Amino acid sequence: xxxxxxxxxxxxxxxxxxxxxxxxxxxxxxxxxxxxxxxxxxxxxxxxxxxxxxxxxxxxxxxxxxxxxxxxxxxxxxxxxxxxxxxxxxxxxxxxxxxxxxxxxxxxxxxxxxxxxxxxxxxxxxxxxxxxxxxxxxxxxxxxxxxxxxxxxxxxxxxxxxxxxxxxxxxxxxxxxxxxxxxxxxxxxxxxxxxxxxxxxxxxxxxxxxxxxxxxxxxxxxxxxxxxxxxxxxxxxxxxxxxxxxxxxxxxxxxxxxxxxxxxxxxxxxxxxxxxxxxxxxxxxxxxxxxxxxxxxxxxxxxxxxxxxxxxxxxxxxxxxxxxxxxxxxxxxxxxxxxxxxxxxxxxxxxxxxxxxxxxxxxxxxxxxxxxxxxxxxxxxxxxxxxxxxxxxxxxxxxxxxxxxxxxxxxxxxxxxxxxxxxxxxxxxxxxxxxxxxxxxxxxxxxxxxxxxxxxxxxxxxxxxxxxxxxxxxxxxxxxxxxxxxxxxx
Numbered sequence: 001x002x003x004x005x006x007x008x009x010x011x012x013x014x015x016x017x018x019x020x021x022x023x024x025x026x027x028x029x030x031x032x033x034x035x036x037x038x039x040x041x042x043x044x045x046x047x048x049x050x051x052x053x054x055x056x057x058x059x060x061x062x063x064x065x066x067x068x069x070x071x072x073x074x075x076x077x078x079x080x081x082x083x084x085x086x087x088x089x090x091x092x093x094x095x096x097x098x099x100x101x102x103x104x105x106x107x108x109x110x111x112x113x114x115x116x117x118x119x120x121x122x123x124x125x126x127x128x129x130x131x132x133x134x135x136x137x138x139x140x141x142x143x144x145x146x147x148x149x150x151x152x153x154x155x156x157x158x159x160x161x162x163x164x165x166x167x168x169x170x171x172x173x174x175x176x177x178x179x180x181x182x183x184x185x186x187x188x189x190x191x192x193x194x195x196x197x198x199x200x201x202x203x204x205x206x207x208x209x210x211x212x213x214x215x216x217x218x219x220x221x222x223x224x225x226x227x228x229x230x231x232x233x234x235x236x237x238x239x240x241x242x243x244x245x246x247x248x249x250x251x252x253x254x255x256x257x258x259x260x261x262x263x264x265x266x267x268x269x270x271x272x273x274x275x276x277x278x279x280x281x282x283x284x285x286x287x288x289x290x291x292x293x294x295x296x297x298x299x300x301x302x303x304x305x306x307x308x309x310x311x312x313x314x315x316x317x318x319x320x321x322x323x324x325x326x327x328x329x330x331x332x333x334x335x336x337x338x339x340x341x342x343x344x345x346x347x348x349x350x351x352x353x354x355x356x357x358x359x360x361x362x363x364x365x366x367x368x369x370x371x372x373x374x375x376x377x378x379x380x381x382x383x384x385x386x387x388x389x390x391x392x393x394x395x396x397x398x399x400x401x402x403x404x405x406x407x408x409x410x411x412x413x414x415x416x417x418x419x420x421x422x423x424x425x426x427x428x429x430x431x432x433x434x435x436x437x438x439x440x441x442x443x444x445x446x447x448x449x450x451x452x453x454x455x456x457x458x459x460x461x462x463x464x465x466x467x468x469x470x471x472x473x474x475x476x477x478x479x480x481x482x483x484x485x486x487x488x489x490x
Contacts, residue, residue: 036173036460037284038096039103047097048073053156055122057129057140059148068129070149071120075100075109076161083113084192084489085157085166089150089183090118091176092359094125102465104478105171105195108485114169115161119153121146121176123358132346133353135397138361144416146179151187167192167489173460174198174437177430182417185424193426193488195481198460200440201420203413205368205406206386208375209439211275215379217282217298217434225302229278230379232305232312236274237381239313240267252317254324256331265336265388272384273332274316277301277323279371285434285458296326298434343396357396364393364401365409369440425449428484430477432457450484452477 041047055070073095086109088099095118100106109116120127123141130137150170158164168191172180177199184194218226239245240261249259249270261267278301285297301319308318320332343360345352363369370389374382393401420442429451431438435458443453454462454477462477 036091036093036176036463038098039464041098041102042465045101048075048100050097050126053119053153055129055149056152059145059152069127070122070129070153071095071125071127072153073097073100073118074157075106075116078110078113079115080113083115083166085154085161085163085168086114086116087150087154087168087170087191088116088118089170089172089176089179090120090124090127091172091174091179092121092124092362093355095120095127103463104466104481105463107466107478108482111482112485112489115163115166117153117157119150122149124355128348132348133357134346138358138397141358141361143179143182143362143366143413147183147186150179150183151190154187154190169485169488170194171463172196172199173463175200177460178417181422181424181427181429184427185417185422188424193485194424195428195430195485196441197430197463198432198435198437198441199429200367200369200437201417201422201442202440203367203369203410203419204440205370205390205403205410207369207371207440208373210279210371210436211373211378211380213434213436213439214275214279214282217285218278218302221298222302222306225305228305228312228315229275232316233271233275233380235311235313236316237271237383240270252314253320254331256333257335259334263336266334268384268388269336269339270332270334271381273334274320275373275380277319279436281323283435283437283459286461296323340392340395360392360396364390364397364406366413368406368410371436420446426488428452428481430454430462430481432459432461435459435461450480452480 050071050073052069053072054067057066057068058064086105088105099118100116106116108114122129122145123133123138129140154168158166170180170183170191170193172178172195174197177196178201179199180194181196181199181201184191215226218229236249239249246259246261249255249261253259253270253274255270259266259270278298281296281301282298304319304322305315308315324330324332342350343352343357345357347353370386372384372386372389373380374385374387390403390406393406422442425448427449429442429449431441431443431451431453433453433455437459438453442449442451444451454473456471457474461474462481466475466478
């Protein structure tokens with residue numbers, strides 16, 4: 001096979017411009033690449049039961065009296081009267097009771113005798129404001145509505161738990177990290193301070209910086225590995241140009257159905273999936289979370305790239321097969337049509353109801369953040385184009401969800417929250433240098449606010465429970481955050 005692959009990837013073959021999409025399996029992986037996972041649970045800890053809070057459906061139309069049940073958790077096991085209230089903000093996934101007993105914020109809460117709350121984000125997890133996820137109902141899925149949910153929740157908990165004089169501190173990681181800073185900005189009379197971890201603050205449709213950080217991280221890990229990854233992506237791209245190459249792609253990458261490169265969207269799909277294997281591992285590199293890929297690092301993937309036999313594309317196939325096995329997936333699904341069909345499902349019981357459809361809607365209407373490769377001379381080929389990511393919005397939600405609507409939403413978000421010019425106090429912005437999302441966050445001290453960029457760490461690493469294997473800079477960051485909280489509560 002090696003000789004045949006070498007023959008098919010000779011430089012004289014011309015590449016053509018193809019647009020971006022994601023495989024059915026990879027759409028979930030990419031959605032989760034902007035997500036906080038649940039922490040490891042220590043045996044013997046008692047998890048709190050979920051509670052329901054009556055929430056307003058539309059906070060911005062006083063004549064609309066509709067309400068719904070929003071899920072939340074509370075832990076008052078170490079609360080003492082006069083102590084503060086800590087709020088963990090839910091994001092683009094199911095709220096986990098594990099966060100109520102584990103994580104750095106619980107350590108801070110124990111120190112300050114705080115009562116702890118976690119509110120699940122509307123439209124995610126079990127917090128269903130409407131009967132389904134149809135487009136007419138998703139209009140109520142916005143960050144501004146979510147912030148108003150938090151404000152209403154704080155007000156209600158103040159009354160229910162007699163916390164009128166308590167100082168509230170909000171916590172969030174990833175998109176909730178953004179919400180944490182924005183909550184302090186929009187409702188400073190309710191929230192005294194905010195910890196914003198790995199939160200992107202700039203809305204923008206095209207997010208080329210993501211893969212730029214991926215490129216730098218692989219290079220820092222191993223220049224040889226980075227060179228092999230780039231060669232492998234180029235070789236894979238040339239294999240997609242004709243039917244003999246399609247057969248080889250099917251075989252080496254274990255696709256769920258024979259690879260069909262006649263649809264350029266499938267080509268983009270599989271190419272994004274291949275580099276996506278590296279993106280996901282880099283973003284969550286050594287972050288102390290549990291799970292099937294928790295112990296897999298960029299060093300693991302680079303070791304495979306360097307030691308595996310064959311051409312660079314065959315080495316990348318070994319990486320892909322290793323991750324398929326690690327995540328208990330039998331094959332790589334690259335079908336664009338299957339992906340669109342799944343994300344078009346409106347039932348809460350569908351796979352899209354786990355969060356993929358909802359988060360895609362928010363990117364199409366508020367944030368963008370499409371991790372494209374269509375910049376000139378891109379090291380990982382130019383086959384996943386931002387225009388195609390934008391086109392997915394129309395294919396999933398309808399023709400009116402075009403680039404014009406997206407750009408209006410991006411502009412509105414930056415006007416509403418100020419992007420990196422956010423004018424707020426008592427906020428600490430925490431990022432990991434290996435986390436590609438730090439490119440859209442504040443990484444230098446700004447006015448009265450502190451920024452902490454942790455060298456060599458990943459997405460939300462400081463939020464997870466401490467480990468004896470944590471590097472010194474991560475331990476120091478947790479201490480810095482704790483010192484700031486203490487200062488705010490003086």
